[in-house]
Amino acid sequence: MSEYILKTTNLTKTYKGYHAVNNVSIALEPGKIYGLVGRNGAGKSTLMRLIAGLSYPSSGEIELFGHTQESEIQIERRRMGCMIESPSINLSMTAKENMRLHRIIRGIPNEEIEDELLTLLDISNTAKKKVKNFSLGMKQRLGIAITLLNNPEFLILDEPINGLDPLGVVEIRKLLIKLCDEKNMTILISSHNLPEMYQLATDYIFINKGEIIETLTLEELDEHCKHYLLLQSTDVCKLVNVIERKLNTTNFKVMPDNSVQLFDYIDDKELVGKTLFENEVAVTNLSNEGGTLEDYFISMVGGIDNV
Ligand SMILES: Nc1ncnc2c1ncn2[C@@H]1O[C@H](COP(=O)(O)OP(=O)(O)OP(=O)(O)O)[C@@H](O)[C@H]1O
Numbered sequence: 001m002s003e004y005i006l007k008t009t010n011l012t013k014t015y016k017g018y019h020a021v022n023n024v025s026i027a028l029e030p031g032k033i034y035g036l037v038g039r040n041g042a043g044k045s046t047l048m049r050l051i052a053g054l055s056y057p058s059s060g061e062i063e064l065f066g067h068t069q070e071s072e073i074q075i076e077r078r079r080m081g082c083m084i085e086s087p088s089i090n091l092s093m094t095a096k097e098n099m100r101l102h103r104i105i106r107g108i109p110n111e112e113i114e115d116e117l118l119t120l121l122d123i124s125n126t127a128k129k130k131v132k133n134f135s136l137g138m139k140q141r142l143g144i145a146i147t148l149l150n151n152p153e154f155l156i157l158d159e160p161i162n163g164l165d166p167l168g169v170v171e172i173r174k175l176l177i178k179l180c181d182e183k184n185m186t187i188l189i190s191s192h193n194l195p196e197m198y199q200l201a202t203d204y205i206f207i208n209k210g211e212i213i214e215t216l217t218l219e220e221l222d223e224h225c226k227h228y229l230l231l232q233s234t235d236v237c238k239l240v241n242v243i244e245r246k247l248n249t250t251n252f253k254v255m256p257d258n259s260v261q262l263f264d265y266i267d268d269k270e271l272v273g274k275t276l277f278e279n280e281v282a283v284t285n286l287s288n289e290g291g292t293l294e295d296y297f298i299s300m301v302g303g304i305d306n307v
Pocket residue numbers: 015019020038039040041042043044045046047192
């Protein structure tokens with residue numbers, strides 16, 4: 001049995017010679033929240049559509065819950081819930097009517113699930129209000145409630161936090177973390193906004209121009225965005241000695257190129273410079289390094305001009 005919920009190998013989707021998704025190989029483990037992050041047009045929705053079976057790949061393979069045969073994959077897709085592009089909701093119906101419609105279409109006998117999910121998503125008190133009068137956040141929550149009707153083990157959500165106010169983002173974030181923690185659900189969620197995605201995803205998959213450019217865990221992302229003072233000296237032993245003895249910290253790292261990343265005194269560069277000077281350390285560089293999530297995102301997709 002595969003240890004992965006989903007595995008893709010060299011998955012490619014071509015539209016008239018243009019690779020919307022190009023040789024994508026990813027593997028998703030159970031109980032994790034994967035953030036699929038990329039700028040507009042990067043290929044996020046196309047990749048999700050391929051996984052959901054809404055579009056056929058030009059080449060490459062999909063393994064879902066350990067199955068690779070197309071006929072088996074189709075059956076396994078019943079264990080998934082998908083909200084891709086816009087939630088499939090009927091605007092002239094109420095939330096409850098929408099839930100009922102989707103429950104019946106999917107042949108789910110349990111009527112109680114409708115109210116359970118509306119309560120879970122905090123839209124149970126909307127009574128006769130038609131969905132066309134809902135806020136964007138309420139519509140998104142209803143869309144998620146519909147995807148949860150079949151109690152999926154694997155959830156795919158395309159930009160569910162797009163356009164939500166900060167409070168709405170926090171609510172969706174809490175709900176998805178709860179689903180992941182309590183039901184061991186695996187979630188693949190796309191966004192073009194890395195800071196918004198931050199604190200939700202346990203793992204990040206960066207996509208640009210149809211290609212996966214980086215996959216990393218939350219810890220690795222934090223590491224990349226950590227601020228530090230970069231120190232370089234002709235005598236790294238003396239430098240380290242002064243940092244430990246005179247600046248009284250061991251919160252630093254010596255890098256393979258012998259530069260030192262100091263994670264303390266970030267806002268007190270002058271004191272560091274003065275201490276090193278007084279202790280006769282020949283410093284060739286002393287600079288603030290590390291960036292924000294936005295900086296990291298821009299560096300991933302190759303600079304502002306390419307964004
Ligand atoms: N049916 C199609 N026919 C032709 N080109 C398409 C089709 N679907 C997607 N594309 C192209 O493939 C590329 C990737 O589109 P996709 O919608 O997957 O990006 P995205 O990352 O989801 O963007 P967004 O954040 O704007 O939704 C885009 O250049 C898009 O124009």
